[in-house]
Amino acid sequence: VPPATDLALAVEPLRQLLGADSVSTNAADLLPYLEDERGAFHGRAHVLVQPASTDAVARLLAYCSEHAIGIVPQGGNTGYCGAGTPFSDAHILLKLDRMNRVRELSKTNFTMTAETGVTLQRVKDEALAAGLDFPLSLGSQGSCQLGGVLSTNAGGLNALRYGVARDLVLGLEVVLPDGRVLNRAQGLRKDNTGYRWCDLFLGAEGTLGVITAASIKLMPLLQGRATALLAFATLSGASAGLLHFRQACDDSVVAFELLTQGSIDLATALGQGSRLPVSAESGLMVLVEVAADTSERATERLEAALQPAMEQGLVIDGALASSLSQRESLWRFREDVPEAEKRAGGSIKHDVSLPVQHLEAFVNETVDRLRAFEGARLSVFGHLGDGNLHFNVLAPAGADAQQWRHHNGSAVTETVLAAVAEFGGSFSAEHGIGVSKLDELERYRSDELGLMQALKAVFDPLGIMNPGKVLR
Amino acid sequence: VPPATDLALAVEPLRQLLGADSVSTNAADLLPYLEDERGAFHGRAHVLVQPASTDAVARLLAYCSEHAIGIVPQGGNTGYCGAGTPFSDAHILLKLDRMNRVRELSKTNFTMTAETGVTLQRVKDEALAAGLDFPLSLGSQGSCQLGGVLSTNAGGLNALRYGVARDLVLGLEVVLPDGRVLNRAQGLRKDNTGYRWCDLFLGAEGTLGVITAASIKLMPLLQGRATALLAFATLSGASAGLLHFRQACDDSVVAFELLTQGSIDLATALGQGSRLPVSAESGLMVLVEVAADTSERATERLEAALQPAMEQGLVIDGALASSLSQRESLWRFREDVPEAEKRAGGSIKHDVSLPVQHLEAFVNETVDRLRAFEGARLSVFGHLGDGNLHFNVLAPAGADAQQWRHHNGSAVTETVLAAVAEFGGSFSAEHGIGVSKLDELERYRSDELGLMQALKAVFDPLGIMNPGKVLR
Numbered sequence: 027v028p029p030a031t032d033l034a035l036a037v038e039p040l041r042q043l044l045g046a047d048s049v050s051t052n053a054a055d056l057l058p059y060l061e062d063e064r065g066a067f068h069g070r071a072h073v074l075v076q077p078a079s080t081d082a083v084a085r086l087l088a089y090c091s092e093h094a095i096g097i098v099p100q101g102g103n104t105g106y107c108g109a110g111t112p113f114s115d116a117h118i119l120l121k122l123d124r125m126n127r128v129r130e131l132s133k134t135n136f137t138m139t140a141e142t143g144v145t146l147q148r149v150k151d152e153a154l155a156a157g158l159d160f161p162l163s164l165g166s167q168g169s170c171q172l173g174g175v176l177s178t179n180a181g182g183l184n185a186l187r188y189g190v191a192r193d194l195v196l197g198l199e200v201v202l203p204d205g206r207v208l209n210r211a212q213g214l215r216k217d218n219t220g221y222r223w224c225d226l227f228l229g230a231e232g233t234l235g236v237i238t239a240a241s242i243k244l245m246p247l248l249q250g251r252a253t254a255l256l257a258f259a260t261l262s263g264a265s266a267g268l269l270h271f272r273q274a275c276d277d278s279v280v281a282f283e284l285l286t287q288g289s290i291d292l293a294t295a296l297g298q299g300s301r302l303p304v305s306a307e308s309g310l311m312v313l314v315e316v317a318a319d320t321s322e323r324a325t326e327r328l329e330a331a332l333q334p335a336m337e338q339g340l341v342i343d344g345a346l347a348s349s350l351s352q353r354e355s356l357w358r359f360r361e362d363v364p365e366a367e368k369r370a371g372g373s374i375k376h377d378v379s380l381p382v383q384h385l386e387a388f389v390n391e392t393v394d395r396l397r398a399f400e401g402a403r404l405s406v407f408g409h410l411g412d413g414n415l416h417f418n419v420l421a422p423a424g425a426d427a428q429q430w431r432h433h434n435g436s437a438v439t440e441t442v443l444a445a446v447a448e449f450g451g452s453f454s455a456e457h458g459i460g461v462s463k464l465d466e467l468e469r470y471r472s473d474e475l476g477l478m479q480a481l482k483a484v485f486d487p488l489g490i491m492n493p494g495k496v497l498r
Numbered sequence: 499v500p501p502a503t504d505l506a507l508a509v510e511p512l513r514q515l516l517g518a519d520s521v522s523t524n525a526a527d528l529l530p531y532l533e534d535e536r537g538a539f540h541g542r543a544h545v546l547v548q549p550a551s552t553d554a555v556a557r558l559l560a561y562c563s564e565h566a567i568g569i570v571p572q573g574g575n576t577g578y579c580g581a582g583t584p585f586s587d588a589h590i591l592l593k594l595d596r597m598n599r600v601r602e603l604s605k606t607n608f609t610m611t612a613e614t615g616v617t618l619q620r621v622k623d624e625a626l627a628a629g630l631d632f633p634l635s636l637g638s639q640g641s642c643q644l645g646g647v648l649s650t651n652a653g654g655l656n657a658l659r660y661g662v663a664r665d666l667v668l669g670l671e672v673v674l675p676d677g678r679v680l681n682r683a684q685g686l687r688k689d690n691t692g693y694r695w696c697d698l699f700l701g702a703e704g705t706l707g708v709i710t711a712a713s714i715k716l717m718p719l720l721q722g723r724a725t726a727l728l729a730f731a732t733l734s735g736a737s738a739g740l741l742h743f744r745q746a747c748d749d750s751v752v753a754f755e756l757l758t759q760g761s762i763d764l765a766t767a768l769g770q771g772s773r774l775p776v777s778a779e780s781g782l783m784v785l786v787e788v789a790a791d792t793s794e795r796a797t798e799r800l801e802a803a804l805q806p807a808m809e810q811g812l813v814i815d816g817a818l819a820s821s822l823s824q825r826e827s828l829w830r831f832r833e834d835v836p837e838a839e840k841r842a843g844g845s846i847k848h849d850v851s852l853p854v855q856h857l858e859a860f861v862n863e864t865v866d867r868l869r870a871f872e873g874a875r876l877s878v879f880g881h882l883g884d885g886n887l888h889f890n891v892l893a894p895a896g897a898d899a900q901q902w903r904h905h906n907g908s909a910v911t912e913t914v915l916a917a918v919a920e921f922g923g924s925f926s927a928e929h930g931i932g933v934s935k936l937d938e939l940e941r942y943r944s945d946e947l948g949l950m951q952a953l954k955a956v957f958d959p960l961g962i963m964n965p966g967k968v969l970r
Contacts, residue, residue, distance in 0.1 A: 132853060132854065132855040133741050134734075134737040134738060134740055134741050134854045134855050135853045135854040135855050135885065136741075136744070136854075137853070157745065178690065179690050179694075181687075181688045185687060185688065186687075189661075189665065190687070190688060192694070192697075193661065193665055202949075206945070208945060208946055208949070210946075212853060212922040212923070212924075213853045213922075214851050214852070214853065214885065214922075214923065214924050214927075215653075215657060215658075215662070215851065215884040215885055215886070216653045216657065216662060216851045216881075216884050216885070216886045216924070216927035216928055217851060217924040217926075217927060218650065218651050218701050218924075218926050218927065218928060218929065218930045218931070219924055219925065219926050219931065219935075219938075219939060219942070219943055220701075220931060220939055220943055220946065220947075220950050220968060220969075221698055221701070221702055221706075221949075221950045221953050221954075221968075222651075222664070222697060222698060222700065222701055223698070223946065223949055223950065223953060225664075225694060225697035225698065225700075226693055226694065226695070226697065226698065228694065228697075229690050229692075229693070229694055230693055234693075245749060246744045246745045246747075246748070246749040247745065248748065248749060265606040266606060268606055269605050269606050269608075272608070272718045273629065273718045273719065275718075276718070276720065276750075276790060276791045276795075277717060277718040277720060278748075318748060319748045323748075379686050379687065379688045379689060380686070381604060381607045381609070381684060381685045381686065382604065382606045382607040382608075383604040383606050383607050409688075412687040412688050413607065413686065413687055413688070414687070414688045450684040450685075450686075451684070451686065452684075452686050452688070452689040452690075452691055453691065454689075454690050454691050455686075455688035455689060455690065456688055456690060457690065458690045459690070459691065459692060463691075466691075467691060467692055470691070471691055471692055473678070473680060474680060474682075474692065474695065475692075477674075477680070477693075477695055477956070477957075478692050478693045478695065480956045481693050481695060481953070481956060482693075484949070484952045484953060484956055485949075496692060496693075497692075
């Protein structure tokens with residue numbers, strides 16, 4: 027590895043190479059990107075580069091390779107694990123906002139080829155304007171960018187029906203750390219021509235190279251929705267409900283979101299005022315949503331599926347949203363949960379996934395083990411249809427939340443994640459590794475670590491791409 | 499690389515290691531596996547190993563690594579590119595038929611975890627017995643095996659709606675060439691914990707290690723089908739038809755199969771006697787199939803979509819199959835095409851894919867260029883919904899077909915594949931590389947070749963896995 031250049035010496039050459047307006051050392055320009063959206067990570071950097079084309083990215087990376095300069099690519103800055111935050115003045119912060127062209131949208135091919143800096147909302151809007159759908163839906167879709175969505179293999183609400191980001195990608199254009207451009211973003215649905223190296227970039231969090239464009243799948247647009255809130259007696263009942271509704275609704279269930287009592291209590295007390303129209307002793311609620319071409323058809327299906335489920339006692343209570351405002355109110359309640367946790371003083375968060383058939387045993391066992399943390403409150407919610415739980419733990423009512431988390435955070439997390447591993451689950455379902463789950467990756471994927479390091483070395487032998495993220 | 503052992507010396511140690519019944523040198527045992535199902539490749543080998551467990555595969559590979567012995571894994575022996583055929587007496591032929599357990603099927607998780615030697619038909623049957631669907635459908639499903647299906651990233655008929663093999667895999671258990679076992683086949687829909695190395699095995703044709711088990715997605719079962727034959731005036735009209743039917747049928751089109759005049763003539767003359775109920779001057783026919791929970795509902799949707807398409811002149815003629823036997827007759831006609839080509843003396847085959855919006859221009863241009871081969875006949879058919887054409891070229895009527903192919907094969911293929919590349923397509927959509935497309939990979943993916951070789955070296959530094967396949 028050549029010696030690291032003093033980054034200040036690189037500014038002029040980079041301006042020559044990329045254009046003066048693509049390189050900034052102005053603290054005010056950098057400031058918004060040094061802290062993530064949630065305010066969880068506080069970074070540092072004093073060189074910001076904003077290339078506007080693949081070719082410019084290639085020139086930048088070739089220069090950085092030659093001079094062994096680290097680069098931290100950042101999308102919409104909405105990630106939860108610090109992958110996009112720069113932590114060293116020796117590294118360049120790479121923003122890709124200016125690479126925001128939709129290069130091609132083909133209706134008959136059901137594809138869009140878009141550049142990395144396009145926001146997810148714009149991808150969805152452009153698809154909609156063509157009468158099609160890009161079904162990936164995230165809370166952060168207004169600001170997160172395609173490159174970040176793919177680099178973190180985002181999942182979100184509709185993965186149950188449409189898969190995660192990986193499932194929606196046909197191919198990528200990437201720049202390798204040495205400046206080579208490889209383009210497999212032609213929009214081909216079938217292409218078996220050697221190793222699918224570009225799949226490795228999905229979820230690699232910018233550590234292998236830079237995704238500059240992607241060819242993604244669009245879907246026929248199903249504009250109708252029907253939404254219901256369902257109460258179940260047990261978590262295994264809710265899992266059986268997942269099977270029932272997916273089958274009975276003709277494979278058109280697009281969301282199956284779990285809420286448990288702790289989350290419901292928080293959102294009721296500290297949310298924006300939405301109320302759930304159903305209550306149940308079990309505290310187990312599911313927000314189910316069905317898609318069809320019209321709302322009438324979606325409603326007809328959901329009603330037809332709901333009736334036998336209630337007659338058989340599988341669903342113990344249920345309410346179908348009968349207006350758009352009722353539907354929005356249900357979703358607002360669901361979306362209030364993370365905000366309510368924050369207002370309650372914050373939570374120790376775990377974004378885990380399990381095989382659905384083991385969810386109940388996992389939750390029971392983990393709740394039992396957490397009794398060691400007296401008075402700790404739980405907020406468990408998430409995408410039941412994908413086995414993805416946000417298993418969050420809050421301080422006892424009345425305790426100093428921050429202090430409690432500081433004292434108990436590691437032990438709580440160890441308790442939860444040990445149980446996840448025992449039940450065959452994943453310690454990071456949606457959010458990735460970044461810098462915050464390096465220990466967990468080393469602990470729970472120790473047998474794969476050597477292989478991951480060797481793959482990293484193939485793409486990025488000098489270690490210039492997003493140093494210290496995913497792998498130490 | 500240690501010197502290659504004389505393979506005869508390895509037989510006794512392998513019997514000790516794996517059990518006497520797992521190792522055979524009997525020519526009669528080997529014979530059925532030395533030639534592929536189509537009879538296109540003629541191989542050689544004199545040691546056959548048939549392990550029954552992941553642990554036995556691990557012991558085998560560790561031994562082969564230690565002694566630098568090449569291994570050729572073979573699934574159901576139905577591939578089209580020779581990837582599963584052993585070509586050297588110095589290599590061990592690895593059959594995985596005995597690894598045929600379905601380890602787990604979870605209805606609520608919508609997953610099956612099955613071993614590599616299970617046939618695709620059995621995977622589908624076990625899903626069906628549980629009231630669910632594994633939607634991958636191939637002509638060879640009665641004999642092809644899960645490991646081979648995944649190692650070739652097979653596509654088939656329903657990729658339009660459900661994706662290719664890659665899209666249906668949640669995780670793999672693999673044995674690396676050094677004997678290490680890595681298991682990511684827990685059935686997790688969301689798992690963002692480092693690089694998805696197991697994605698690289700999908701389509702790697704057994705050159706990186708051995709897939710011993712996979713966790714695959716199951717779908718709600720849609721038992722109803724409606725099938726129609728549609729005539730279009732032009733290929734771009736058929737592409738517009740794809741858009742129309744996918745949208746108007748509520749995202750439930752599961753097949754959109756193109757037939758052109760050459761293929762229709764062949765199957766009419768040399769097929770099993772099915773006849774098409776529609777004819778058109780253009781010779782452009784599409785077999786469209788819609789799925790729903792009941793056939794009535796599927797038919798209702800397809801009829802509702804067909805009516806405006808005919809009124810607007812998009813579809814110039816159409817016939818809805820009104821009975822199961824009519825439906826079967828349509829599909830039999832489609833399936834007769836490859837067989838009819840064989841009876842006509844064989845064809846120069848090209849399994850290509852293109853962005854759907856470029857299909858018409860590609861076909862027109864290629865047909866034009868092929869006029870240089872006087873009298874050559876075309877059989878163009880395939881999965882229009884995926885942009886996947888089987889673009890096959892036959893000798894002129896009356897010519898000695900074999901001789902004609904021998905003289906013109908390379909030039910015809912070069913003409914077709916050059917056009918494919920110009921229109922942004924892939925020279926191998928479904929069938930992979932094996933040994934028969936090594937030249938094309940080197941030619942059309944030259945910029946990726948170094949990366950592919952480096953990835954191969956990470957997994958298989960000694961080059962013992964399926965030597966000479968995919969990469970020389």
